[in-house]
């Protein structure tokens with residue numbers, strides 16, 4: 001499974017562009033997806049990277065990398081929607097993880113949508129449900145940005161604050177603003193401009 005993404009391995013820094021290929025395995029909302037893209041762009045706005053997004057094309061069964069295109073694949077497992085009457089779900093467990101091989105971080109992350117929705121629900125109150133799709137997109141964006149920091153810095157390290165912390169609470173997933181801390185931004189830029 002991992003081998004098919006080998007072609008998309010991040011090349012040495014130098015390229016300014018990063019394409020995020022997304023793949024939803026279950027139900028999802030286009031409103032949440034566009035919100036997620038905005039959130040990731042906002043978090044990484046000072047990183048020097050230009051982000052592009054595209055859905056995984058299943059026609060040829062492979063992810064084709066264009067010339068000099070840095071690809072990251074993000075797979076969203078489970079149900080990426082806020083259901084009106086959710087099945088109670090154990091909210092413990094990782095929100096997402098990124099594959100590794102021999103200690104190297106691979107450009108392939110998986111997001112556990114059921115964990116993300118369960119976690120954010122724990123912090124949602126009445127009025128929040130009216131903007132549920134937007135909040136879900138925000139939460140997904142933060143989770144994706146967190147994994148991108150691992151990939152872009154080829155590191156398992158976590159920040160002490162901000163979106164790269166080792167754990168994000170439900171309220172940190174949906175609070176209006178959760179930026180990258182300045183030390184994490186520096187880490188990212190140092191890697192990127194090396």
Ligand SMILES: [Zn+2]
Nearest residue numbers: 146150158166
């Ligand atoms: Zn992490």
